[in-house]
Amino acid sequence: MTQDLVPDIDRLILQRPASKTALSPFRELAVLMAQAAPEIKPVQVEKEMRDIQKQEGFPLFSRENLPLDLDAAAGLLKAFLVHLSTADRDDSKGLKKALKQAESGDGWPGRLFMAILKQDEKALAEMATGVNLDPNVLAFLGKTALRPSIERLRETASGDIDKTGWDKGYCPLCGSQPDMAFFEKTGKRYLHCELCGEEWPYSRIQCPFCNIQEQEKLGYFEAEEEEGFRVYFCRECLRYIKTIDKKAFEAAAPLELENLATIHLDLLAQENGFK
Numbered sequence: 001m002t003q004d005l006v007p008d009i010d011r012l013i014l015q016r017p018a019s020k021t022a023l024s025p026f027r028e029l030a031v032l033m034a035q036a037a038p039e040i041k042p043v044q045v046e047k048e049m050r051d052i053q054k055q056e057g058f059p060l061f062s063r064e065n066l067p068l069d070l071d072a073a074a075g076l077l078k079a080f081l082v083h084l085s086t087a088d089r090d091d092s093k094g095l096k097k098a099l100k101q102a103e104s105g106d107g108w109p110g111r112l113f114m115a116i117l118k119q120d121e122k123a124l125a126e127m128a129t130g131v132n133l134d135p136n137v138l139a140f141l142g143k144t145a146l147r148p149s150i151e152r153l154r155e156t157a158s159g160d161i162d163k164t165g166w167d168k169g170y171c172p173l174c175g176s177q178p179d180m181a182f183f184e185k186t187g188k189r190y191l192h193c194e195l196c197g198e199e200w201p202y203s204r205i206q207c208p209f210c211n212i213q214e215q216e217k218l219g220y221f222e223a224e225e226e227e228g229f230r231v232y233f234c235r236e237c238l239r240y241i242k243t244i245d246k247k248a249f250e251a252a253a254p255l256e257l258e259n260l261a262t263i264h265l266d267l268l269a270q271e272n273g274f275k
């Protein structure tokens with residue numbers, strides 16, 4: 001069984017009604033996700049190898065070599081498409097087309113997963129055009145379908161990772177960039193992996209994307225009347241990262257939900273020229 005996000009989604013919507021638009025459609029996927037039971041074989045990496053990897057700054061896996069249960073992910077993707085294509089949505093025609101492709105048996109879901117894992121924007125755009133869907137929607141569905149499998153892998157492999165002193169801007173498990181950050185109650189900063197959800201400590205005054213530490217190039221802004229959220233930005237590489245201060249909350253929701261619930265902060269950051 002996969003982590004059931006539904007209670008957290010319901011709580012977030014209740015506490016912050018503005019998040020409903022983003023979270024409601026995801027709630028339906030979360031119901032299907034909680035039923036997924038991917039099989040991940042125990043990961044065996046020699047300690048010696050792990051030490052070398054850490055020393056050299058290599059993550060445990062590269063994105064395209066993650067040992068995932070892609071069949072389980074393909075099954076879940078089909079379940080998403082069956083569900084969404086019958087819902088009242090503007091893109092239901094495209095979703096039906098995608099479902100047909102996913103059921104055609106020619107490996108379409110596998111190609112989608114590879115495009116996502118390899119971050120092959122071109123392949124992803126072509127696949128989306130082929131079924132008349134927005135590439136962002138298709139990527140989101142593919143990534144969400146992979147999630148239970150990635151979560152199982154993280155549970156299996158996370159113990160193998162020594163995160164102390166990692167202090168890199170990319171994930172020690174899969175090498176991906178962070179999509180969010182948070183301050184622990186002690187004030188220590190952690191980054192959250194956009195793909196596998198692993199969390200690791202990172203310097204407080206440093207850009208995770210270009211690594212600069214020059215304080216005058218780093219800054220943050222807050223949304224009005226919204227305590228506990230900040231957007232940290234870097235004037236060198238123009239990237240930003242949404243950050244939650246856990247001190248401000250009794251219990252913060254899983255960060256993948258907070259990420260969806262704070263899309264207005266992404267818009268704000270983008271309006272200010274950050275990416």
Ligand SMILES: [Zn+2]
Nearest residue numbers: 171174193196
């Ligand atoms: Zn990761």
Ligand SMILES: [Zn+2]
Nearest residue numbers: 207210234237
């Ligand atoms: Zn930077």
